[in-house]
Amino acid sequence: MSNQACVQVDHVTFQYEEGADKVLKDISLTVNRGEFLAILGHNGSGKSTLAKLLNGLYLPGEGRVVVCGMDTSDENETWNIRQKAGMIFQNPDNQIVATVVREDVAFGLENMGVPHDEMVRRIDAALEAVHMSERAESAPHMLSGGQKQRVAIAGVLAMEPEIIIADESTAMLDPQGRAEVLEVMHRLNREKGMTVIWITHYMEEAADADRIIVISDGTIALEGTPREVFSQVGTMRTLHLDVPHMAALADSLRKDGVPLPEGILTVEEMTQEVCKLLCPSN
Amino acid sequence: MLNNITLGQYYPVDSPIHRLDPRMKIILTLLMIVGVFICQNFSGYILILLFTVAASRLSHVPFKVMMKGLKPLRFILVFTFLLNLFFSTGTELFHVGPVVITREGLRQAIHYSLRLVFLVISTSLMTLTTSPIALSDGLEQLFSPLKVFHFPAHELAMMMSIALRFIPTLMEETDKIMKAQKARGADFESGNLLARAKAMVPLLVPLFVSSFRRAGDLAMAMESRCYHGGEHRTRLRVLKITGNDWLALGIMILLLVLIVLLNIFVPKGLIL
Amino acid sequence: MSIELKHVSYVYSAGSAFERRALNDICLTIEDGEYVALCGHTGCGKSTLVQHLNGLLQPTEGQVLVDGKDINAEGVDRKRLRQKVGLVFQYPEYQLFEETVEKDIAFGPRNMGLPEKEIHERVRRAMDHVHMSYEKYAQSSPFDLSGGQMRRVAIAGVLAMEPSVLVLDEPTAGLDPRGRDRILRIIQELHEEKNVTIIMVSHSMDDVARLASRMIVMMDGTIAASGPCREVFQKRDLLEQAGLGVPAAVKLCLKLREQGLQLPEDLYTAEELHDHLLKLFKEKGGLKGC
Structure with missing residues (x-):
C-alpha cells in the first residue's frame, strides 16, 4: 500500500447560500490510498457537508477538492469522480432505486454504459463481496436495514471505485445492522485495499479506524490515531462526543488519583492495568 | 406489516404467456382491441371467445382471478346493455307496456356488452401476466423511437419504476x-x-x-451513482423477442384475418 | 397506574400465507412509577408489544388490563386510554404537521376536547419538560428546527396529554451523543419529578444499566428474561443469545474476576465500578496524597 494521497481537500470553505453561515471554514485534509479514515463530529458540525464535497455533489466556495488527481470543479470529470469515489448515505430506504436487489446494484453500471455481460459479472461479484448473493432477487422492502445498506454498498462496489465514502450510513440501523455494515467496510478495506472514509457520530465505530479526524463547527478540532484522539477525554466531551467507556473510566479514576497510564481504550487493556495495581498475584 | 402487498394486478406464476416479451404483449393487446372493434358478427365473437379461453388457460391464471377485472364494471355493463336495449329503433320483437324491444336493440345491446367484456379481459390478460416493471420497460422501448419528437420515454419509465x-x-x-x-x-x-x-x-x-x-x-x-438521464445507458434487463413471440403474433394476425373474413362472408343476420 | 398483560398473543395477517406470530403468550405486569427497559433485537416483537399498551393493536388472544380493566372490552373509551398511556414512536419527528410548534403540541389536548386556556397551559408545561423555551420556539415552524429539537417537540406533543405512563420506542435512535443525552435526561426528569411510569425500548445496554430499574428481554415474541437490571445482567449467555451483549462495566468485572480479583456480583454501572475500584485502591494504600 503506497501512501499516495487519493483525496486532497485544500483550504475549502463552504456555505449553502450567499451570506449564510459558513458550514466549513478553511478546512484542509488528505486521505491516503488504502486508509480507513473516520470523520467524527456531532450533528451540524459540517461532516456531512464535507462528505458531499468529496465526490462533487457540492462544490467548494473557496479552495479545491482533488479526487484521484481530478478537481471536482472540473465539469468534464464529474462522472469520473463519482465513479472513483462512491458514496453511501444515511437512510437505507432513500438510496435504493430499483424494485429488485440485483437491478439496484446494476443501476450505476447502466448509467456508466457498461456492456451487459460485464455488468452481470460485476453484479455477482459485488453481491458476493457484501454477502448478499442469496437475496439477489428479493424486493428491497423485504430486507432489514443492515441488508439494505449492504445492497447500497454493492451498488457502489460494482462501479469499481477506489474510495467509498459512508455518510452516517449506520445512524438509522439497529446494533446488529450497524455491526454488519461496519464489518463489510473493514473487510473491503483490508482485503481489497479499498480506501474508506467513514463519517459517523458513534465513537465506537471509529475505534478500529487507521486515523480519526474530529470535525467541530466546520473546522478540524482533533486528528490522530484512535488512541491519540480518545485519550483526550476532556476535549472530546467539550466537542459533545463520547469516548470509549474504558477511556472514560480510566480518566475518572486517574482524576481521583489512581495511577493508570494514558491511552487505555479496551476492556482488555483496562483489565491489564488494573491488575498490575490490584490483583493478588502482583 | 405490509410485506404481503402485491402491486397492480400481476399474478406471479410461470407460463408461456408470462414469458412473452412485454413489448409483444402490448402490441398483441392493441391488436386484440382492434379485433374486438372490427368484429361485426356474432360468429366472430365466438372466435374471440375461443381465443381468449385458450390464452387464459395457457397463462395459468385462474378463471376467477381473470373475472375479477370485470367486477368493477358490472354496473356500466348492465347500463350499456339496458340503454341499447330500450332506446333503439327497428323491427319490433315484443313489447312490455310502452317499452318496445326491437331486434336491432337486442342485437346492439349484446354487441356492445360483449365488446366491453372482451376489451377488459384482453387488457387484464396482459396486466395479469406482465409485472408492472416489465410493462414500463416494454412501454419505454416501444416509445423510444418517439424520442426524436422529444417524447420522454425513458423519463416516464424511470418515474414509474x-x-x-x-x-x-x-x-x-x-x-x-x-x-x-x-x-x-x-x-x-x-x-x-x-x-x-x-x-x-x-x-x-x-x-x-x-x-x-x-x-x-x-x-x-x-x-x-452517475445517473445523467437516458443517454448512453445500457440495461441489465434486455428484452428479447423469441420464436414464441413471433408465433403469438402470427396467431393474432390469423385471428384478425378470420374476423375480417367472417365479417365479409357471413351475412349479418345469420346468427342473431 | 399499572398495566398487566395476560397471556397476550398477536398474529399478523392471520389466515394468509404471510401469517406470522409476533407475540406468543406474553404475561407481564408493569407497576406504577417503574422505569422499565424493553430490549431485544429487531423483529423480536417489542414494537408490536408497545402498540398493545394503548390499544393501537388488539391482541389475537389474551387481555391487556390497565388499572385492572380490560382495555379492549366493549364500551371502553380508547381516546381516554391513549391520554393516560402516551406512546412515542420511533423517529417521532416525522409525525409533525402543524404550522407552528404550539399548534402541533396542542393537537393531542385539542383532541381531548379541553378548553383553550387549559390547552395553552399544557403546551407551555410540555415545552418546559422538553427544555424548549416557549417564548423562543412556540411560534416557529417545527420544520425549521434541528432534528433533535423536532424530536423534542414531538415528545412534547405526547406529554401535553399528561399521560401517567409514557412508552417510548427507541427515543434516541439516530441522535448524536448530545441529542441522546438530552432526551435521556428529559425522560429521567419526568420519571423522578412527575413520577411518570416509563417504558423505554432501547438497544443500548449502557443506557439501560444507567437508567432503568427493571429490564425485560424479548426473544422471538416471548419474554426471555425480566427483572432488576443487576439480576438480568448476570445472565450473559441469554443476553448474547438475544443479540444484546452486556454493558462495558460488566465485561470489565468479568475479566477482572478471571484474573483473580474479588468483586461483588452486582456491579453493573460505570459509576459503581469506579467507586468500587477506587475503594480497593485506597485499601491497598496505593493512592498518593490520601
Missing part, C-alpha cells in the same frame, strides 16, 4: 404516521365527510414532507 419501488415504503410510513396520530387522540373513522377529510391533514402533511425529503435524498443518491 421509482413509484413502484416507493409504494411499499410509503404505505408502511402511512400506517406508522396514522398510528402515531391516533396515539395523540386523532380520529380517522368517525364524523361526516368534511370532518374525515379534515382529519386527514395530520396524516397527509407529514407524508408529503417525508416524500419530498425522500425525493431529495434519492436524487442525490442517483446522481452520485
Whole structure:
C-alpha cells in the first residue's frame, strides 16, 4: 500500500447560500490510498457537508477538492469522480432505486454504459463481496436495514471505485445492522485495499479506524490515531462526543488519583492495568 | 406489516404467456382491441371467445382471478346493455307496456356488452401476466423511437419504476404516521365527510414532507451513482423477442384475418 | 397506574400465507412509577408489544388490563386510554404537521376536547419538560428546527396529554451523543419529578444499566428474561443469545474476576465500578496524597 494521497481537500470553505453561515471554514485534509479514515463530529458540525464535497455533489466556495488527481470543479470529470469515489448515505430506504436487489446494484453500471455481460459479472461479484448473493432477487422492502445498506454498498462496489465514502450510513440501523455494515467496510478495506472514509457520530465505530479526524463547527478540532484522539477525554466531551467507556473510566479514576497510564481504550487493556495495581498475584 | 402487498394486478406464476416479451404483449393487446372493434358478427365473437379461453388457460391464471377485472364494471355493463336495449329503433320483437324491444336493440345491446367484456379481459390478460416493471420497460422501448419528437420515454419509465419501488415504503410510513396520530387522540373513522377529510391533514402533511425529503435524498443518491438521464445507458434487463413471440403474433394476425373474413362472408343476420 | 398483560398473543395477517406470530403468550405486569427497559433485537416483537399498551393493536388472544380493566372490552373509551398511556414512536419527528410548534403540541389536548386556556397551559408545561423555551420556539415552524429539537417537540406533543405512563420506542435512535443525552435526561426528569411510569425500548445496554430499574428481554415474541437490571445482567449467555451483549462495566468485572480479583456480583454501572475500584485502591494504600 503506497501512501499516495487519493483525496486532497485544500483550504475549502463552504456555505449553502450567499451570506449564510459558513458550514466549513478553511478546512484542509488528505486521505491516503488504502486508509480507513473516520470523520467524527456531532450533528451540524459540517461532516456531512464535507462528505458531499468529496465526490462533487457540492462544490467548494473557496479552495479545491482533488479526487484521484481530478478537481471536482472540473465539469468534464464529474462522472469520473463519482465513479472513483462512491458514496453511501444515511437512510437505507432513500438510496435504493430499483424494485429488485440485483437491478439496484446494476443501476450505476447502466448509467456508466457498461456492456451487459460485464455488468452481470460485476453484479455477482459485488453481491458476493457484501454477502448478499442469496437475496439477489428479493424486493428491497423485504430486507432489514443492515441488508439494505449492504445492497447500497454493492451498488457502489460494482462501479469499481477506489474510495467509498459512508455518510452516517449506520445512524438509522439497529446494533446488529450497524455491526454488519461496519464489518463489510473493514473487510473491503483490508482485503481489497479499498480506501474508506467513514463519517459517523458513534465513537465506537471509529475505534478500529487507521486515523480519526474530529470535525467541530466546520473546522478540524482533533486528528490522530484512535488512541491519540480518545485519550483526550476532556476535549472530546467539550466537542459533545463520547469516548470509549474504558477511556472514560480510566480518566475518572486517574482524576481521583489512581495511577493508570494514558491511552487505555479496551476492556482488555483496562483489565491489564488494573491488575498490575490490584490483583493478588502482583 | 405490509410485506404481503402485491402491486397492480400481476399474478406471479410461470407460463408461456408470462414469458412473452412485454413489448409483444402490448402490441398483441392493441391488436386484440382492434379485433374486438372490427368484429361485426356474432360468429366472430365466438372466435374471440375461443381465443381468449385458450390464452387464459395457457397463462395459468385462474378463471376467477381473470373475472375479477370485470367486477368493477358490472354496473356500466348492465347500463350499456339496458340503454341499447330500450332506446333503439327497428323491427319490433315484443313489447312490455310502452317499452318496445326491437331486434336491432337486442342485437346492439349484446354487441356492445360483449365488446366491453372482451376489451377488459384482453387488457387484464396482459396486466395479469406482465409485472408492472416489465410493462414500463416494454412501454419505454416501444416509445423510444418517439424520442426524436422529444417524447420522454425513458423519463416516464424511470418515474414509474421509482413509484413502484416507493409504494411499499410509503404505505408502511402511512400506517406508522396514522398510528402515531391516533396515539395523540386523532380520529380517522368517525364524523361526516368534511370532518374525515379534515382529519386527514395530520396524516397527509407529514407524508408529503417525508416524500419530498425522500425525493431529495434519492436524487442525490442517483446522481452520485452517475445517473445523467437516458443517454448512453445500457440495461441489465434486455428484452428479447423469441420464436414464441413471433408465433403469438402470427396467431393474432390469423385471428384478425378470420374476423375480417367472417365479417365479409357471413351475412349479418345469420346468427342473431 | 399499572398495566398487566395476560397471556397476550398477536398474529399478523392471520389466515394468509404471510401469517406470522409476533407475540406468543406474553404475561407481564408493569407497576406504577417503574422505569422499565424493553430490549431485544429487531423483529423480536417489542414494537408490536408497545402498540398493545394503548390499544393501537388488539391482541389475537389474551387481555391487556390497565388499572385492572380490560382495555379492549366493549364500551371502553380508547381516546381516554391513549391520554393516560402516551406512546412515542420511533423517529417521532416525522409525525409533525402543524404550522407552528404550539399548534402541533396542542393537537393531542385539542383532541381531548379541553378548553383553550387549559390547552395553552399544557403546551407551555410540555415545552418546559422538553427544555424548549416557549417564548423562543412556540411560534416557529417545527420544520425549521434541528432534528433533535423536532424530536423534542414531538415528545412534547405526547406529554401535553399528561399521560401517567409514557412508552417510548427507541427515543434516541439516530441522535448524536448530545441529542441522546438530552432526551435521556428529559425522560429521567419526568420519571423522578412527575413520577411518570416509563417504558423505554432501547438497544443500548449502557443506557439501560444507567437508567432503568427493571429490564425485560424479548426473544422471538416471548419474554426471555425480566427483572432488576443487576439480576438480568448476570445472565450473559441469554443476553448474547438475544443479540444484546452486556454493558462495558460488566465485561470489565468479568475479566477482572478471571484474573483473580474479588468483586461483588452486582456491579453493573460505570459509576459503581469506579467507586468500587477506587475503594480497593485506597485499601491497598496505593493512592498518593490520601
